[in-house]
Amino acid sequence: MNKKQAEHHQITLHKGHLVYALVTVALIVLLYFFVDRQASMFFNKMRHTELYNTFFYMQYTVNMLVSIIPYAYLYLLVMLYFKRLYFFEEFIFAAATSILIASAMTSMLKHVFGRYWTETFVGGNLSFIQNKMFGFDFFHGDIQHASFPSGHTSVIFAAMTILWIMYPKYKWLAITWCTVVIVGLLGCNFHFPSDVVAGAFVGIISACLTLHITQQFARNLKQNKRED
Numbered sequence: 001m002n003k004k005q006a007e008h009h010q011i012t013l014h015k016g017h018l019v020y021a022l023v024t025v026a027l028i029v030l031l032y033f034f035v036d037r038q039a040s041m042f043f044n045k046m047r048h049t050e051l052y053n054t055f056f057y058m059q060y061t062v063n064m065l066v067s068i069i070p071y072a073y074l075y076l077l078v079m080l081y082f083k084r085l086y087f088f089e090e091f092i093f094a095a096a097t098s099i100l101i102a103s104a105m106t107s108m109l110k111h112v113f114g115r116y117w118t119e120t121f122v123g124g125n126l127s128f129i130q131n132k133m134f135g136f137d138f139f140h141g142d143i144q145h146a147s148f149p150s151g152h153t154s155v156i157f158a159a160m161t162i163l164w165i166m167y168p169k170y171k172w173l174a175i176t177w178c179t180v181v182i183v184g185l186l187g188c189n190f191h192f193p194s195d196v197v198a199g200a201f202v203g204i205i206s207a208c209l210t211l212h213i214t215q216q217f218a219r220n221l222k223q224n225k226r227e228d
Contacts, residue, residue: 021205024201039192040128040129044118047189052188058180059184061180061181062156063152065159066155069100091166094210098206099159102157102203102206102207105206106155106202110147110151112139113148114146116131116133116134116135116136116145119190123144125144147191148198149198149199149202150191153185154199154200156178157207158206160203161204165211178200
């Protein structure tokens with residue numbers, strides 16, 4: 001493991017994350033009051049163009065990523081059996097686990113905030129475009145009120161933050177993939193811009209939390225071995 005790969009062992013939760021959280025909240029508020037409505041009306045027009053399919057498959061890459069998580073853990077179990085857990089296996093574990101944590105946090109926040117969708121997609125859900133319903137119905141986070149935060153965004157940012165930190169030379173891939181998913185979500189008018197910003201925050205924090213926990217576990221394990 002080279003020096004750059006070892007950088008992820010220095011990840012900790014500190015005051016900088018609080019500052020990041022406050023900046024994110026401020027940005028979400030600004031987007032909510034001054035951008036979200038106009039953006040949704042603009043991107044709604046894109047849904048009725050030939051570009052829609054392109055946008056759809058751009059964001060659909062997240063679904064494919066999530067679908068391989070069970071196989072990732074199966075691979076890790078096989079490697080554990082053969083005692084071949086190296087840096088790449090650490091990366092697979094951190095990425096898969098951060099996705100699960102981000103998904104769980106997103107589901108909880110969706111229930112808490114209960115935001116109306118941009119558009120009516122399934123089951124006649126109330127939406128901004130169709131029903132002029134805009135805002136939050138707190139603690140009513142069923143399928144009718146699940147726009148905030150964006151789950152697709154939280155998942156891709158969780159995985160790509162792990163990639164950025166553990167394999168810094170591939171940060172270009174992390175930036176590209178996150179951008180592709182965001183453009184796809186907005187182009188399909190699946191989410192408001194503030195949903196995407198909130199999802200990105202959840203994903204990044206989930207990744208940092210995952211690395212911090214795994215580091216602490218590794219340190220405790222090494223300390224216990226020395227004491228034995």
